[in-house]
Amino acid sequence: MLDSRTAQDVISAGCDLGASFVDIFVERSVYEAITLRDSEVKDIKTGTDFGIGIRAIFGHKSVYGYSNIAEKEELLRILRLICEMDKTGKSQSPRSFNHQKIAGQVKIEQGLNKPSPYEEKIAFLRSVDEAVRKNSKVTQFDALSMQKWQTIQVFDSEGLAMEDERHAIRIPMTVITADGSNQARAFTGPGGTRGWELAKTIRPEEVADTLVRRALTVLKADPCPAGKMPVVIDNGFGGVIFHEACGHLLETTSVEKKASVFHDKMGEMIASSVVSAVDDGTIPGQWGSLMVDDEGMPTQKTQLIKDGRLNSFLVDRLGSMKTGYERTGSARRQSYKYAPASRMRNTYIDAGHDDMQDMIASVSFGLYAKVMGGGSVTPGTGDFNFAVEEAYIIKDGKIGKAVRGATLIGSGPQVLKSISMVGKNLELSPGMCGSVSGSINVTVGQPSIKVDEILVGGEA
Amino acid sequence: MEWNSGKELCFQIIDLAKKAGIQECDVILQRGQSLSLQATKGAIDKSKITSTQVVGIRVIQDQKTGISASESLELDSLKMMVEQAKATSRYSGVDAYQSITQKNTADIILVPDRVKQKDPTSLQQKIDLAIRLEQDVLAVDKRIHNSPYSGYSDGEGESFYANHLGTFCYQKDRSFSAYTSALAAAEQAQAMYTSSSIGRSFAELDLGSCVKEASSVALRLLDAKPIPTGRYDVIFSTDEWESILSAHLGAFSAKAVKEGTSYYREKLMKSIAVSGLTMRDRPQYADGFSYSAFDDEGMPCQDLTVIDKGVLQSFFHNSATARFFKQKSTGHASRGAKGSLGVSPTQLVIDKGNASKSELYKGDVLKVIALKGLHSGTNAVSGHFSLALEGVMVKDGVEGQMVKDVTLSANFYDILNGIQAIGSTLEASSGRGFFSPEIRFSGMSVAGT
Structure with a gap:
């Protein structure tokens, strides 16, 4: 890692060049990925990422650079390059460091800071593989155990000097079933800010049953009809739509540019009154949880929308400077290769008061999106397109036949206003989120919700 | 020569591996530098300068593979990387087909002349370009109220490959790019479109086209x-055609054939397309920006005809899939330095x-400008896709109604x-890694009103 004297010298040099704020992000990440394919360990990848990112802020402008070399001269070289176009004769004085070491949210028992129990990990993946392959229609099963142990340091010109250790694990698993030339897939990916002990909470037979049932359902499904219709989106990963089509529009990264349709809507009704939404980095062990964000600020629970009214944005340091809103501990980045930006953590629509069966009963013809797939959104407008991995037609208030190839197409802001029912069954689900500061681990979530009208794409 | 230090490092790591008793190994070293500038409100809002290096080793012991990588080039880190690769190889499954055997008679070194000279463009010129892009797009029309993404970037990358048999390959290249976006609004409607330009030199960047395309499409949308x-004949823009094709390229991978996931696994030498379609991979096509002299096993690259007059002629192979299918790679x-062996x-x-332009656009055609949700709305295994699109209806070559809020399945x-x-004219994708004439697909299903 970086010694504090070098950090202080680099920060002082940045302030001497006229920067109003300088920070240094140091990262050392040890990673391991075990891949099981065709019932064999395909490979085990290990390695160490190491690098140092330097950011200088001049007024409202941020400049950033990074290097893998932790030597003072290299860091000063990068600093001078990034400050070249903005340096002034006005020297600032940085504060002396106040050193802090952060204690974790949960005790990590089997992180990568300890010798890796390869036999145990491989045995777990094999046990799911064996359970899945009991069904003759399963043609492929892929499983991955991914673990990371990240140590970070953050130094800044306001005197912050802190160190944090983060552990993360995810176990993505994919089943492919086939019937003749027809194939279907199902995916799950449990994860958390934990060590290998997370795997001990997963029952291989249960995961296998769920995956196989879902893949077989899709395999037998008819093409989905297309058109505008009411859609009931089930809990858990269904929250990906809120994340992509609304959450990103609440990040100051887009608000500060006025690229978000919500940029001037603070305090206004932006959703149906049954909708409240939260971004919470403090939930122990969740995939999107943190102790401190990547600017060294303690994370928090942020109420984004309360009873339909916009209550808060997600704010990082630069976003705060540009918009005037208080920081929310939301500065995140994939690695030292990215400057921090306002990003989501564990984001969800909060539980409501409706029952799932009442939602279904209220629909004469529509879609029940039981398991959502991935999607994308147009920045600024919130226009989205999401695949539904497992879907059923709702007819006359009852769940009917399974359909495949359904996509949900719409606008996040419009959908927020079209949510008429919110269930009690809040559930969270891990995922990856890509944006300006790279790919980060986030949790999405929601209870079951009913949207009165969405354009459904399908092949029928 | 500037690449000598990298070559020495690669063989230093191979020596460490040999001393550790490793039978087969290869090393990939990647180094790069880049600059990016983003303009907002007439000034550079964000800038980034990077300097990166990463080295990775693949070892094969008793037909078992171990992979490890490091971004630190300190000797202790390199020793740990070699030890980790050796240790993890013990737990890998036996792969009788993966082996490191490429032995070239001479080093492959590719450093184009244009890269040997230092880029003469000043930082100020690059700043001016990024700012001008934003200003120009905003000046086109009052309805364009914002350009959230306007900027410039350039980068230089070096790739090294070495193996225990003495094979060494090196390639260096440089590219420049500029992009701008137009966010337009009128009454209740809002639309955004982004356009980019890429070049081998700063002078090759075409700002005028970037501004014109971003602004005109956003306004028309x-x-x-x-x-x-209903059912419509469809022509994709080159970028969107590349996206659709890329999402399904796994079907042409011999690795996917071996694993049973390729749709074309039983279609070799059979017709898979109309007889007018011929598709080749041309690693050394001079106009392309994904130009490659060697692959990631150190094998010299060569042209490959994948589809010839509609008939599937070959899959893409690496040495492992070639051994499995008893043919040449x-x-x-x-x-990559951190990754396992694949095919691409x-x-x-x-x-x-x-077909002339007038033949291509005879009658009614839906021209697709943008597809949305490609990474979620496509199923590469089955080939089904269902995507939202933006486009324009064209009648006998004349553009008419702009289209949105429909899905193409x-x-x-x-x-x-x-x-x-x-079509009879070859067009390049905006990244200049894909080249295709316009192609008219008949009777595709569109869900709208």
Whole structure:
């Protein structure tokens, strides 16, 4: 890692060049990925990422650079390059460091800071593989155990000097079933800010049953009809739509540019009154949880929308400077290769008061999106397109036949206003989120919700 | 020569591996530098300068593979990397087909002349360009109220490959790019479009086209609306055609064939498309920006005809898939410093056809400008895709109603047999890694009003 004297010298040099704020992000990440394919360990990848990112802020402008070399001269070289176009004769004085070491949210028992129990990990993946392959229609099963142990340091010109250790694990698993030339897939990916002990909470037979049932359902499904219709989106990963089509529009990264349709809507009704939404980095062990964000600020629970009214944005340091809103501990980045930006953590629509069966009963013809797939959104407008991995037609208030190839197409802001029912069954689900500061681990979530009208794409 | 230090480092790591008793190994070293500038409100809002290096080793012991990488080039880190690769190889499954055997008679070194000279462009010129892009796009029309993404970037990258048999390859290149976006609004409608330009030199960047495309498409999309549900003949823009094709390229991978996931696994030497379609991979196609002299196993790259007059001629192979299928590698091994051995094409080129522009656009055609949700709305295994689109209805070559809020649904493997006409002019994608004439697909399903 970086010694504090070098950090202080680099920060002082940045302030001497006229920067109003300088920070240094140091990262050392040890990673391991075990891949099981065709019932064999395909490979085990290990390695160490190491690098140092330097950011200088001049007024409202941020400049950033990074290097893998932790030597003072290299860091000063990068600093001078990034400050070249903005340096002034006005020297600032940085504060002396106040050193802090952060204690974790949960005790990590089997992180990568300890010798890796390869036999145990491989045995777990094999046990799911064996359970899945009991069904003759399963043609492929892929499983991955991914673990990371990240140590970070953050130094800044306001005197912050802190160190944090983060552990993360995810176990993505994919089943492919086939019937003749027809194939279907199902995916799950449990994860958390934990060590290998997370795997001990997963029952291989249960995961296998769920995956196989879902893949077989899709395999037998008819093409989905297309058109505008009411859609009931089930809990858990269904929250990906809120994340992509609304959450990103609440990040100051887009608000500060006025690229978000919500940029001037603070305090206004932006959703149906049954909708409240939260971004919470403090939930122990969740995939999107943190102790401190990547600017060294303690994370928090942020109420984004309360009873339909916009209550808060997600704010990082630069976003705060540009918009005037208080920081929310939301500065995140994939690695030292990215400057921090306002990003989501564990984001969800909060539980409501409706029952799932009442939602279904209220629909004469529509879609029940039981398991959502991935999607994308147009920045600024919130226009989205999401695949539904497992879907059923709702007819006359009852769940009917399974359909495949359904996509949900719409606008996040419009959908927020079209949510008429919110269930009690809040559930969270891990995922990856890509944006300006790279790919980060986030949790999405929601209870079951009913949207009165969405354009459904399908092949029928 | 500037690459000597990298070569020494690669063989230093191979020596460490040999001393550790490793039978086969190869090393990939990647180094790069880049600059990016983003303009907002007439000034540079964000800038980034990077300097990166990463080295990775693949070891094979008793037909078992171990992979490890490090971004620190300190000797202790390199020793740990070699030890980790050796240790993890013990737990890998036996792969009788993966072996490191590429032994070249001479080093392969590719440093184009243009890269040997230092980039003469000043930082100020680059700043001016980024700011001008934003200003120019905002000046086009009052309805364009914002340009959230306008900027410039350039970068230089070096790739090294070495193995225990003494094979050494090195390639260096440089690229420049500029992009701008137009966010337009009128009454209740809002639309955004982004355009980019890429070049081998700063002077090659075409700002005028960037500004014109971003602004004109965004403005026209303000009037876009759904079209009635039905079947339409469709022509994709080159970028969107590349996206659709790329999402299904796994079907042409011998690795996917071996694993049983390729749709074309039993189609070799059989017709999979109309007889007018010929598709080649041309790693050394000079106009391309994914130009490659060697693959990631150190094998010299060569052209490969994948589809010839509609007939599937070959899959993409690395040495492992080639051994499995008892044939020669096609030189399409892909592996990053941190990754495992895979297969990928380099620069795909679809042969020109003979349809003139007026023949291509005869009658009613839906021209697709943008597809949304590609990574979620496509199923590469089955070929089904269902995607939202933005586009324009064209009648006898004349553009009419702009289109949005509709979905296009089809099966990729079926539409290759539904090609009605192939244009006679080759067009490049905006990233210049893909080349194709315009292709008219008949009767695709569109869900709208």
